[in-house]
Amino acid sequence: MDQGPGHDQQGERGSALRPSRRRLLGMTGVGLAAASLGLGLTGCGTAQTRSSSGDGSAASGRPGASGDTLFVFVQSGVPTNFNPLGATPAWPTANGHTALIYETLLRFNLLDGSLQPGLARELQEPDETSLVLPLQEGTRWSDGTELTADDVVYTFELAQRTALNYSNLWEYLESVEAVDPRTVKFTAKTEPYNPGSIKDALAGTFIVPKHVWEPFGTEVTKEKNLEPVGSGPFTLESFDQTQINLVRSDSYWGTPVFGTPAMTTINHPIFKDNNASDLKLESGELDAAQTFTAQIWKMWEKGAPVGTWLKDKPYYLPGNLPLLEINGTVKGLDEPKVRRAIAYAIDYPAIASTAMSDYSDPAQASLMLPSGAEGKYFDQAAVDSQGWTHDPAKAVDLLENELGCTKGEDGIYSLPDGTRLGPWEAITPTGWTDWNTALEIVAKSCKAVGIDVSTKFPQAPQVTTAIQNGNFQLACWNASGVSVASPWTRFRDVLDDRGIPPIGKTAFANFTRFSHPDVPALLDSVGSAADDAALKEIYGKLDAIYREGIPVVPLMYRPNEFYEFNSSNWTNFPDETNPYAPPGWTGASIGWIFGIKKVGT
Numbered sequence: 001m002d003q004g005p006g007h008d009q010q011g012e013r014g015s016a017l018r019p020s021r022r023r024l025l026g027m028t029g030v031g032l033a034a035a036s037l038g039l040g041l042t043g044c045g046t047a048q049t050r051s052s053s054g055d056g057s058a059a060s061g062r063p064g065a066s067g068d069t070l071f072v073f074v075q076s077g078v079p080t081n082f083n084p085l086g087a088t089p090a091w092p093t094a095n096g097h098t099a100l101i102y103e104t105l106l107r108f109n110l111l112d113g114s115l116q117p118g119l120a121r122e123l124q125e126p127d128e129t130s131l132v133l134p135l136q137e138g139t140r141w142s143d144g145t146e147l148t149a150d151d152v153v154y155t156f157e158l159a160q161r162t163a164l165n166y167s168n169l170w171e172y173l174e175s176v177e178a179v180d181p182r183t184v185k186f187t188a189k190t191e192p193y194n195p196g197s198i199k200d201a202l203a204g205t206f207i208v209p210k211h212v213w214e215p216f217g218t219e220v221t222k223e224k225n226l227e228p229v230g231s232g233p234f235t236l237e238s239f240d241q242t243q244i245n246l247v248r249s250d251s252y253w254g255t256p257v258f259g260t261p262a263m264t265t266i267n268h269p270i271f272k273d274n275n276a277s278d279l280k281l282e283s284g285e286l287d288a289a290q291t292f293t294a295q296i297w298k299m300w301e302k303g304a305p306v307g308t309w310l311k312d313k314p315y316y317l318p319g320n321l322p323l324l325e326i327n328g329t330v331k332g333l334d335e336p337k338v339r340r341a342i343a344y345a346i347d348y349p350a351i352a353s354t355a356m357s358d359y360s361d362p363a364q365a366s367l368m369l370p371s372g373a374e375g376k377y378f379d380q381a382a383v384d385s386q387g388w389t390h391d392p393a394k395a396v397d398l399l400e401n402e403l404g405c406t407k408g409e410d411g412i413y414s415l416p417d418g419t420r421l422g423p424w425e426a427i428t429p430t431g432w433t434d435w436n437t438a439l440e441i442v443a444k445s446c447k448a449v450g451i452d453v454s455t456k457f458p459q460a461p462q463v464t465t466a467i468q469n470g471n472f473q474l475a476c477w478n479a480s481g482v483s484v485a486s487p488w489t490r491f492r493d494v495l496d497d498r499g500i501p502p503i504g505k506t507a508f509a510n511f512t513r514f515s516h517p518d519v520p521a522l523l524d525s526v527g528s529a530a531d532d533a534a535l536k537e538i539y540g541k542l543d544a545i546y547r548e549g550i551p552v553v554p555l556m557y558r559p560n561e562f563y564e565f566n567s568s569n570w571t572n573f574p575d576e577t578n579p580y581a582p583p584g585w586t587g588a589s590i591g592w593i594f595g596i597k598k599v600g601t
Helices: 032-037 149-161 167-171 195-204 210-216 274-283 297-301 336-345 348-355 372-377 380-386 392-402 433-448 460-469 488-495 519-528 532-549 587-595
Strands: 069-073 106-109 114-117 124-127 130-134 173-180 183-188 234-240 243-248 265-269 306-308 323-326 424-427 453-456 474-477 552-554 564-566
Touching (some): 167 195, 274 564, 424 460
Parallel strands (some): 424 453
Antiparallel strands (some): 124 130, 130 183, 323 552
């Protein structure tokens, strides 16, 4: 089962978790430990009920005649709160979920990297440090209160006063102010200068109503918010341990701008695992899902009207890059050539075909994605000349001829100083089957060249704590996915040591504690780059530093979000032949909620 779908706290740099695994059930939270659990792991508590319509039995999906209800599956854990400011809010209230109850100022389109209107009508940039956003006409909260610039200012200034999942924005933001009741101005710092990170927050932060949240002071993360007041096209009708029910708001302010969704209600059944949701998707009891489904093409080969964004392999668009984190403070792994030997040993085609069910091309030696919005910066020639591919013979050559390793009777190499290459454990959470399988392939590949690696799959909280504190040897984990500010955020998260605490203390980025003197200046120069050519040069230098040091190894290309649908009951889902909205569940992907139609209408 692929648990946890899937952005930072203020304080030590890196106190922002950015992994996205099914968005880790909704971006990152106040602490990586809580967020990495996501709602897929919150089922040990008692279900909270606002207006419960379930009886506590197992969720079943479409229960016969369903009228104009859309059935979706995104999270696998029992909902306990709907607080968009907290660590583990339920679908759809976590930053990074669909803007059904709460909305963002802008919406990121992963197809072209553009920012589209949300609560804001447009983004104006009158000078290098100013970002001005006029609000759409008539923005209102679901309780009838007007949504104004004061709500926007409150939402962002709150992250200065308390640790929230977008607090690191203030590393780059000088101020936010209400120019007038309908206009907000953000002013970027000149040092460090990075307006891209601010834009990322504009597209990724749900705006909350000041009149609801201000009474809680700085204790906002503790509120369960069981009757959320939002601005989106739906409101929460009921929930229990088996389902979440939303009802369409016919007083939605955005109807003149975005239209009216055809469904009157959205039902989200809670399944214990992906296998249950797969069966419901194939049968048409689910209309859309955000899960890792092995060999999904077999569903349509059997005649089910199931689809994904791409008709052919890899079926999904790549959006993030699960990494093999290599702890460079561990004896033996502190040698870059040992890390390079591991990189050559790994069977990337096997990971792509087996762990990722052919949903990925073999990963290459770069921290950038080779296609999509990042493709224009990807230097294939540099990757080919400086990088690595699956080449066990080259791994052995590195160990024997460049490092002078000797092989023991057990088939495992040792360095000239006697340091044995292992045993090293590779960890990732149990139940994350694609990552579990990937690490099994890593271990087998390493043993084949004389490096002793085994796997261990603890519960997610244990893995999270171990990775944060640097108490690991090898681990599979994520860096930042595609966003307005990528690939800058990924290079920062992997290479930048500023503000990263030492081993034994909690870090939320650069888990390997990698350091290189040229990285900070290169990262800081991105904000003032004149054009894409200049950016490509900067990113190329950062990528070269990465390939030289090899603190991590990309294992696969994975969607930011999985997106699959069944057209038995609803039609006009976007795909590559009908790309009116990007695939997925976040940002501009909400377009398909407004675009699908009931079959027969």
